[in-house]
Amino acid sequence: MSLFKDFNFKTYIQEALDDLKFTKPTEVQKKLIPVVRSGRDLVGESKTGSGKTHTFLLPIFEKLDEDGKSVQVVITAPSRELATQIYQATKQIADHSEKEIRVANYVGGTDKLRQIEKLKSSQPHIVIGTPGRVYDLVKSGDLEIHKAHTFVVDEADMTLDMGFLDTVDKIAGALPKDVQILVFSATIPQKLQPFLKKYLTNPVMEKIKTSTVIADTIDNWLVSTKGRDKNAQILEIAKTLNPYMAMIFVNTKERADDLHAYLSSNGLKVAKIHGGVEPRERKRIMNQVKNLQFEYIVATDLAARGIDIEGVSHVINDAIPQDLSFFVHRVGRTGRNGLPGTAITLYQPSDDSDIRELEKLGVAFVPKVLKDGEFQDTYDRDRRANREKSYKKLDTEMIGLVKKKKKKIKPGYKKKIQWKVDEKRKRERRAENRAKGRAERKAKKQSF
Structure with a gap:
C-alpha cells in the first residue's frame, strides 16, 4: 500500500488522516496494518517513532461497532504520558465520526471515583490507560471488558522494565479467550516470552528491519x-x-x-x-x-x-x-x-x-x-x-616486541627490536611463499 487511501478505511478514518496530512503509511504501517485487519495475534517490533500508534488504531476503528454498548478495545501503556498520547491520537480519529465513539483514558493521579460514577451510566468503546488503574477498575467490577475483541499492549519492553507485566497479565486473564492481542515494542526481551506464549495464539512475529537503529533524518x-x-x-x-x-x-x-x-x-x-x-x-x-x-x-x-x-x-x-x-x-x-x-x-x-x-x-x-x-x-x-588496524595483525610475540619498543630504552636497543620485528615478518613471508608453492605444485600434479 503506497497511500493510506489504498486501505479503503471508513470515511471518517480517512478524513482524520487527511486532517493530520498523513498520506503515505510508514514501513511499519504498510506491513502490519493488513495483519491487524486479518484478526491474527501480532508481535510487532520496530524502532521508536516509526508510527506504531496508528498501526493499531486505524484497523481498530475500522472494526469498531459505533452502535455497540460494551467495551470493544483495551489498550495499555506503561506511563501516564504515553497513555495520554495514545488517547489524544484516538480522540482525533473518533471526533471525525458522526456517531459518538466513547474513548476513556484511565491513568493514576486522576479522579477514580468520578471515573467509576461515569462507568455506571455507560461503558466506553475504547479503553486506554496504565495497567494499574485499568486493572483496579476491572477488579472492582466497574469496568466490564469481558466482551472486548482487541487487546493492545504498547511499549511492552518498557511495561516489563517498570514491573507492570504481572498487572497486564491479570487484565489479559479477564478478557475473552478469542480476543485478538497486539503487542508492540521497540525490543522483545526474553523475559517477555512467557506472557506471549500464555496468551497469544500462533502470532505473527514481525520485526521491521531498518538500515539504522535511529531515523535517517x-x-x-x-x-x-x-x-x-x-x-x-x-x-x-x-x-x-x-x-x-x-x-x-x-x-x-x-x-x-x-x-x-x-x-x-x-x-x-x-x-x-x-x-x-x-x-x-x-x-x-x-x-x-x-x-x-x-x-x-x-x-x-x-x-x-x-x-x-x-x-x-x-x-x-x-x-x-x-x-x-x-x-x-x-x-x-x-x-x-x-x-x-x-x-x-x-x-x-x-x-x-x-x-x-x-x-x-x-x-x-x-x-x-x-x-x-x-x-x-x-x-x-x-x-x-584505525591507524593500527592498517598494519598486519601481530601475534603475541610481536605484540610483546612492539610494546617493548614503546618504552624508553637504551640507545641501539630500538634497532635490535626493529631488526627482530623485520626478521619475524620475513620468516612469515617465506613460510607463506613456501605454502603457496606447495599448493601450486599439488594443483599442477592433479591436473595431469
Missing part, C-alpha cells in the same frame, strides 16, 4: 567534554542551537535538578520532568510545553520512553544512559515523521566502551566540536586505533 553528533565544566558546556551548546524545542536527557533526578537550576539561572526557559515531580505538577508542565512556553526540557529516561512532545528539534545527552537501550529512545524523540533532527551526546574517555557497544548496535556517530560559535567536524576519537 537524525544527525547524531558526539562531543567530547575534554574535562570542561559540563553545565557551562551544555549552556553554550543550548544557546548555539537556538532550537524549536530541545530535550536534555540526564541519568538521575539529582542531576536533573542541578542542571535545571543552572540553566534557569542563566536565562533559559527550561522545564523539568522526572519521576520525583508530582503528577499534578507534571501535567501542568506538560501543558506549558505544548503551549511552547519552554524551549528546553531537562528530563530523565522516564520521559524518554513515556512522552511524545511534538516538534523536538534537538536532543542533548548530558551523559550516555546507564542502560544503553535507552539511548535509541532518547534520540528517537527528534527526527520523527520524516522531519530533520539533531542529537548531541557528551562523552569522556571513560565512556569509550559504551560508545563501542552502541556502534555495534548500528548507531553511527559523527565527531563534532563547538568552535567560534558553530559546530565543526573534528578528528575521530578512534584515529589511533
Whole structure:
C-alpha cells in the first residue's frame, strides 16, 4: 500500500488522516496494518517513532461497532504520558465520526471515583490507560471488558522494565479467550516470552528491519567534554542551537535538578520532568510545553520512553544512559515523521566502551566540536586505533616486541627490536611463499 487511501478505511478514518496530512503509511504501517485487519495475534517490533500508534488504531476503528454498548478495545501503556498520547491520537480519529465513539483514558493521579460514577451510566468503546488503574477498575467490577475483541499492549519492553507485566497479565486473564492481542515494542526481551506464549495464539512475529537503529533524518553528533565544566558546556551548546524545542536527557533526578537550576539561572526557559515531580505538577508542565512556553526540557529516561512532545528539534545527552537501550529512545524523540533532527551526546574517555557497544548496535556517530560559535567536524576519537588496524595483525610475540619498543630504552636497543620485528615478518613471508608453492605444485600434479 503506497497511500493510506489504498486501505479503503471508513470515511471518517480517512478524513482524520487527511486532517493530520498523513498520506503515505510508514514501513511499519504498510506491513502490519493488513495483519491487524486479518484478526491474527501480532508481535510487532520496530524502532521508536516509526508510527506504531496508528498501526493499531486505524484497523481498530475500522472494526469498531459505533452502535455497540460494551467495551470493544483495551489498550495499555506503561506511563501516564504515553497513555495520554495514545488517547489524544484516538480522540482525533473518533471526533471525525458522526456517531459518538466513547474513548476513556484511565491513568493514576486522576479522579477514580468520578471515573467509576461515569462507568455506571455507560461503558466506553475504547479503553486506554496504565495497567494499574485499568486493572483496579476491572477488579472492582466497574469496568466490564469481558466482551472486548482487541487487546493492545504498547511499549511492552518498557511495561516489563517498570514491573507492570504481572498487572497486564491479570487484565489479559479477564478478557475473552478469542480476543485478538497486539503487542508492540521497540525490543522483545526474553523475559517477555512467557506472557506471549500464555496468551497469544500462533502470532505473527514481525520485526521491521531498518538500515539504522535511529531515523535517517537524525544527525547524531558526539562531543567530547575534554574535562570542561559540563553545565557551562551544555549552556553554550543550548544557546548555539537556538532550537524549536530541545530535550536534555540526564541519568538521575539529582542531576536533573542541578542542571535545571543552572540553566534557569542563566536565562533559559527550561522545564523539568522526572519521576520525583508530582503528577499534578507534571501535567501542568506538560501543558506549558505544548503551549511552547519552554524551549528546553531537562528530563530523565522516564520521559524518554513515556512522552511524545511534538516538534523536538534537538536532543542533548548530558551523559550516555546507564542502560544503553535507552539511548535509541532518547534520540528517537527528534527526527520523527520524516522531519530533520539533531542529537548531541557528551562523552569522556571513560565512556569509550559504551560508545563501542552502541556502534555495534548500528548507531553511527559523527565527531563534532563547538568552535567560534558553530559546530565543526573534528578528528575521530578512534584515529589511533584505525591507524593500527592498517598494519598486519601481530601475534603475541610481536605484540610483546612492539610494546617493548614503546618504552624508553637504551640507545641501539630500538634497532635490535626493529631488526627482530623485520626478521619475524620475513620468516612469515617465506613460510607463506613456501605454502603457496606447495599448493601450486599439488594443483599442477592433479591436473595431469
